[in-house]
Amino acid sequence: GALISVSADSVFMVADALMGASTVVTGSAEKAPEKAQSVMRAQFRAIAERRGIDPSVGEAMVDEELAIEGLVEAGKLLTLTTDEAVRVGYAVEVGGFDELLELLGVADAEVRVPGVNWAERLVRFLSNPLVAPLLLSIGTLGILIEIKTPSFGVAGTVGILSLAAFFGSHWIIGLAGMEELLLLAAGLVALGIELFLVPGFGIAGLIAFLCIGSSIFLALIGNLPTWSDVTRASGIIFMAGLIVIAAIYLIVRQLPARAGARGIFLQSATSTADGFVSGTARQDLAGHEGVAITDLRPAGTIRIDGERLDVVSDVGFLPKGTRVRIIRSESYRHVVEPVDGVAGA
Template sequence: MKPAVAKRHLTTGRTVTFALLCAGMAVLSVRLPILATEAGDSALAADAAEASGDQAAVAAEEPGASPRSSARDLKAKPLDRPLVHVFEIHTVNTKGGMIDPGITAFVERVVEDANAAGVDAIVFDIDTFGGRVDAATVIRDAIVDADALTIAFINKRAISAGALIAMSCDKIVMAKGGEIGAVTPVSGAGEKAGDKYVSVMRAEMRATAERTGRDPEIAEAMVDERIEIPGFSEVVGRPATLTTSEALHYRVADETAETIIDVLRIYDLNNAKIVEVEINWAEHVVRILTHPVVTSILLSVAIFGLIAEVRTPGWGLGGTMALVALSLFFGSHLVVHLAEWDELLLFVVGLVLLVVEIAFIPGFGLVGLGGIACMVASLALTRLPGLDWVKVEDVSAVVGQLAASMIGAIVLAAVAMKSLPKLAAFNRLVLASETRASEGYVSAPRERDGELLGMEGVTLTVLNPTGVGQFDSRRVDIIAEGEFVEPQRTVKVIEARGTRVVVRQV
């Protein structure tokens, strides 16, 4: 009997073992499809399973490691698709195509959003002939601060400021027939800047190349034609501009590709989730408001509004126009770092000095001139490049822009004086008809002050606050006591002093 019992126990043990093996296979058959679904395809799931096994083996070899802790670590790190943000810096086929301060706010916002989202890569799709160096420098700093892998896809040009932007990226991929280089700083007239400014730009390009692991000599040769690249076919005497094949040869560019998908495939991101970032409406508005032409118009409107407000009592349309124009001007310039708060404060100080001069000091003297000087200096500083050096040509351009704004304000004032009185809407605010003596209008003579005081009459026109009233048989210019009075209303004279006759509605 004992052998039979032993055999029965052995059979039972084999059955239990076989059942456990079947259960384990069932669990694996369910778990593997789940991993494949999370990864997106079966090949990636197999690699992930293999990596998981390796990690579990390593963890098991470590002192104190356990299969349970390894499984918990794997569960805490799910397999996600990479995330890539893509956006364009294209100015070749756009109106007014250049890199300007309006683009800087867009790039800074894109990099900040990418850092917050934890993206794996940012692709800059570049096609530009360049633009303002100060704007490109701000963009360069934003790209350098990016947490993710930064890739410049040059399709087809990265000239001048565009080359600085591309060189600041971790990787450069160029389309066939592409170009990069020609970063020599020039003046507003298109002439080469002096050696001082060339030296600053050389240092900027060299530092950028060193940071991204590229040849700093080639980067400097893009700025200064006096630096010769050994074996380079470019004619000596011009700053280096490399084609796609030359950029690959000198290791300025890393790869070549024709589309964004090809770029992502090079860096094993072809399975990535792509988010195409576009400029929003607010950034569009800021870019328009910082355009030199629009800036001049805003300044003209602001100057005209200030002049109109000074010439009229109380707060009116002129002051509102000036406030709106200045808010748009300084607000847009603050967003793109063309203006700082100290420049805005300088303008406010100048405005206060001007108001004090006009309102409280007889005549016009040093206080008013100081206020005007502060305001002009503030506006000029917002238009100068944001670098540590300023060229004479930049100052001349700013002076010319401010002069154009002044001329625009004068023209606007002349047009307003000629056209506004003819508008029906303006006639509701200002009495347009003349009060001629031949039509029976008389001013209150000084000797009859006592006679008019206390007299009651009827308004013939709207008092807003001035108008015309009739007292007995006489028509007199009158002023309402701080209120709007309709025609044919009874009023009483409460003050009569020379030509000033103040009435109150009865």
């Protein structure tokens, strides 16, 4: 801030304003190496020489080892008050905005103060650290539901719109660039392949998850991230993950118990006491003979007494046309052997 201020041809300060303390720091708020400090000192010196003011004042704002009598002692960075800045020629004091206009000779000029319109307020709201996790949560939850359900419906639409709101707001304020948007587009394409071309969660779903997740993280940290940006982004993603987990828990555990959801979720249970079984043994088939109508590898199909029956060969591979005999029936599994011990008999 101080460097930008002294770079101007004229600097105006109101009472109680401050200027200085311009040591270069790293992203972790630690003092940068001497190489960076030297460049900053040179910049202050060059600007002061151009403006015809004392270069040592600007250098003392960067280097705490410099002492200036009446301003700062060695070991402390220089920060100028308004009176001090006026005394060393770094600024002119004004009583307010109206006085500044008079000094500039434009006291009668029309002053227009730009306000914040509804679109800017909307973008600020959507990019708020408290709102962003909600958009991510809704978007992620919608996509997860869409992956686990057939076709494309409301959940996917809401999910995509939420992600669009998140990325759109971050793109407008300059945090998300074309790289993040391309990653998001690739993720949505992979998601479409997963939903419409390759049912079930597979490679396309994994690619979609990685692309969308990477684009979200990159949009949150910006183009020149600091450690605090990475920490903030991780916190937002962590919070969004917790919201998604809680929402899934409520949907799976709580929603079926609601009266309004009884028409959506199956409420009845099946048990063997009520006569529900996965299959029953056909002991009446033991000893019956039939013909394999497919190769038995060892599983296959035979025809017996006009009925098609799925069986398993007890001796391994048997070619189509082999005459077989059922030797036992185990629930839904029927085991056969060749009648004459010779394939194709």
